[in-house]
Amino acid sequence: MAEAPIRIGISTCLLGKPVRFDGGHKRDGFLVDTFGKWVEWVPVCPEVELGLGTPRETMRLVRTEGEVRLVMPRCGRDHTEAMTRFAERRAAELARADLSGYVLKKDSPSCGMERVKIYDRHGTPARAGVGLFAAALAARLPRLPIEEEGRLSDPRLRENFVERVFAYRRLRTFFAGRWISGGLVRFHTAHKLLVMSHSTVAYGRLGRLVASVKRLDRAAFANRYQQEFMDALKVIATVRRHTNALQHMLGHFRDRLDPASRQELAACIDEYRRGLVPLVVPITLVRHHVRALGVEYLAGQLYLEPHPKELMLRNHV
Ligand code: SF4
Incomplete structure (x- = not known):
């Protein structure tokens, strides 16, 4: 196991793949060009894997009658149940994928780890949400080092994340034996x-x-x-x-x-x-x-x- 590559889950758009709602990407230079030399990426785009296609309508988290829903505001389609089912199944698969860490795209109603906008019925946002896929991932793998790409531009948070990735790998290797x-x-x-x-x-x-x-x-x-x-x-x-x-x-x-x-x-x-x-x-x-x-x-x-x-x-x- 110590010789196997260090596998890190990642929101696919951060690798430069055109999977975003507008057909674009959010390539992250540090992750792809620097950290990428040391790890094997395991890319997941929850919205594309759910079958929503690219390009697609934008989605957002909306609070409706006390519940947080994942909806496409223009057409009104609600993807909460489908995304929740997908996220739980995919997180269970990832739990068997020998991951040592995960990097998520910030602000996304699917991938965002924290402070994702939740809109009220007047269309006013509050930064209080977690993306549905990110929530399922953290619940399934509570010890896995998970971080957002935005926070990784802070040198202290970047070092903390990378250090945790290598330590988690050593920890799992030790207890697996x-x-x-x-x-x-x-x-x-x-x-x-x-x-x-x-x-x-x-x-x-x-x-x-x-x-x-x-x-x-x-x-x-x-x-x-x-x-x-x-x-x-x-x-x-x-x-x-x-x-x-x-x-x-x-x-x-x-x-x-x-x-x-x-x-x-x-x-x-x-x-x-x-x-x-x-x-x-x-x-x-x-x-x-x-x-x-x-x-x-x-x-x-x-x-x-x-x-x-x-x-x-x-x-x-
Ligand atoms: S943020 Fe997540 S759902 Fe959105 S494009 Fe990137 S990988 Fe796909």
């Missing part, structure tokens, strides 16, 4: 600084869970660990949390680095904290010392390289 508690401790330890950069509280909670593994039912444990692990990574890693993780690593060099090199590393971490250099700078220096000095514990920390460096996700200040 015949895991033993020793392997679990190794998995958990390798992710220590990565999880701590998101939430030290969650890391503590996961640690207590790992300590109780022999007292719990295996399936229940696996389910709970995976859920809490992915929930922890959803918390955005801030500069303060990254600084804590870096200082934690600095502590591991106490008796190994000469004073001048220690001071240089401490100063580099502080420059990152003050927003003068991107995260990649102290991380590169740490990796250099880890390699040169053979610091085994830190060498095993996935925090030092949670995703391919070619994606340059830690190069922003």
Whole structure:
């Protein structure tokens, strides 16, 4: 499984395919040209797969008598039931498609993940909806990293999503095998600084869970660990949390680095904290010392390289 391609579901229009209502597309350069080199896309256009064709009338979410309906406002046709049935069936298929993430098109009444416009009977919109397909997907695959392409233009959200994709893949690979508690401790330890950069509280909670593994039912444990692990990574890693993780690593060099090199590393971490250099700078220096000095514990920390460096996700200040 570790050798299989990383499969990511995606709203088809983001790949540049002309499937939108107007016959156009919404090609996303980062996804297609950069992230696309590392993953295998699994495209889904719910509206085309439902048989609505291209071009087609626009659709919108409308609140009618307390219910949210998916309708074509010009002809009045209501597609709510058909789309709900399709979405549940397709989400069940995707649950068997070995996905490690999903990128949805924002604002769409089918694909939008949040803040989709819901119109009232006067035609006034409120950004309070979720696309029908997106809702079925999230309900069927609650741990799957799901993000909208619009939010991925924010560097912190982009890194968070890509990091979750790779972590989710490792998590599923681990629990898909015949895991033993020793392997679990190794998995958990390798992710220590990565999880701590998101939430030290969650890391503590996961640690207590790992300590109780022999007292719990295996399936229940696996389910709970995976859920809490992915929930922890959803918390955005801030500069303060990254600084804590870096200082934690600095502590591991106490008796190994000469004073001048220690001071240089401490100063580099502080420059990152003050927003003068991107995260990649102290991380590169740490990796250099880890390699040169053979610091085994830190060498095993996935925090030092949670995703391919070619994606340059830690190069922003
Ligand atoms: S947003 Fe979704 S339904 Fe609309 S064109 Fe893109 S893939 Fe199809």
